[in-house]
Amino acid sequence: MTRIEGHAKITIQLDDNNDVADARFHVNEFRGFEKFTEGRLLWEMPGITSRICGICPASHLLTSAKAGDDILAVEIPETAEKLRRLLTLAQWLQSHALSFFHLSAPDFLLGFDSNPATRNIFGLIAADKEFAKRGIRLRKFGQEIIEILGSRRIHTPWTVPGGVREPLDPAKKDVMLGWIPEAKETVGLALDAIKKIHKKFAKEIPEFGNFRSLLVGLVSKDGGLEYYDGFLRIMDGNGNTIADKLDPKKYFEYFGEAVEPWSYLKFPYYKPFDYPKGMYRVGPLARVNICDFIETPMAEEERKIFKKLGGNVGVVNNSFYYHYARCIEMLFAVEKIEMLLNDPAILGQNIRSMASINRTEGVGCTEAPRGVLFHHYHVNKDGVIQKANLVIATAQNNIAMNRTVRQIATHFIDGKKGKITEGILNRVEAGIRCYDPCLSCSTHALGQMPLHVELLNAGGEVLDEIRR
């Protein structure tokens, strides 16, 4: 797989008639963060778990700190919460900008069948330099907020159990506000682009992970789009809310984790529906679907347009529209960052609640760019980690990603030819990229991103394979 984060492999299995019988998305890396954090101190956990990923370290940092808040049994100061919210949105912005402008846009602007040697950021620059540059600068804006808040862009240890380490410097607030007009303009370009993309790929989109599944995410107390706190809501593929106001701290009561022998990536499912029928999707597509509204005006207008794609059902079930939902969330992030920065409370000096260990178990939950993220720790009375469980967004999309791969493979691959064309292969990959999977996070894997796709006949013999 290319243009995703982490290692993966796809196998496409044919039946006796050489039709596609199955297709699987394998994740073949394993790191074991949950195991080696045992014995470390609770206060170290944000710094350690943020190293899981170089793309979304702030999400792990925040979720870990929230698990720490739970163990300390503290309510963090208002300013600390607002600063943490700012950091969450900066993480969304930089991650979504990378996904849309640099990982997926080459397919959209250059075409799925374009030359793979130039179907990348350099090809994108050649095709539309300003678009590529804007994407880089939007990501830079998100990164700059993270850097300002944490002094470092990656693996900042600024968020800690009980709050944050340092208040916001007023001069830095103005620097961040200075980015807002450009950021809004750039997200506007992205939204214009995605609507043109929908028209350009109108015939292909129905095959890109178009199926009903459960949708899971956080919503605010009043049902709005949420990213840092709130309740879990579960919606079915017909738009019915089947569970609402669920306490994220009891996630283990609602979700189970299945394993398959062919992948290190777990397969979380909704327990009442069992595995694999309890398939659910998380992330932008789920969040924009399940919320009743978005609190910022421009993003709310876009949400209404988005919902119309669901037709009479009122829910958008096609994974291709992850990209659109991601653009809407970028718009929300920019608008909300502006609101937070203009809130006088953001400059408060009371930023940390101090406490010692008051509970031996705690759960943190936030919406990471790719979906809802849980950190669950057990500690002893000294705060030493006895057990840790991390439930990552990408893993929660695992069943749906496999189904997406199967749908695309079934539609586009002609097994009788015994060959996979590069363009078809790229469509299969693009199906996975809709979810913007971060395999570093989900398996806690480390490394590069080789492509390996195998086409197997009914007897398991390799008919064709491609490696990059």
Added chain:
Amino acid sequence: MLVIGYGNTLRGDDGAGVRAAEHVAVRHPEVRCVCLHQLVPELAEQIADCETVFFIDAQENISQSSARLITPGQEADQPRTHFLSPESLLTLSLQLYRHIPFKAYVIGIPASQFEFSEELSAETNRAMQECVEMVDRLILDVSMENR
């Protein structure tokens, strides 16, 4: 001047580039130092704004810290957009901002232990110190050339 140290500080010697850049930042407050997990596209703008850039990274299969000058290029396979090579970053700077530094160095620090650890091995720690001294000399050379 810009110094970019990158690597994973939880993976033993892999963090040598970051450690070296942290030392350079203390010794040369006038030099902008950036510490990163991996090279990312948005560095292109900062690189385009400077006249000399140093990329410092841990490297296997070398016996001592060494510097080499690089020019814009691309990876042989598809460029990784979650992380890039120094040569690809120079290409990105050139294509997007029409400017690259007069000199771009990649400095490798010999590394061999990549297990979970926040400590450098003794050999890599020694090589990291040599690297910092090498960067001292190169910064001095560049400063003299610019006078």
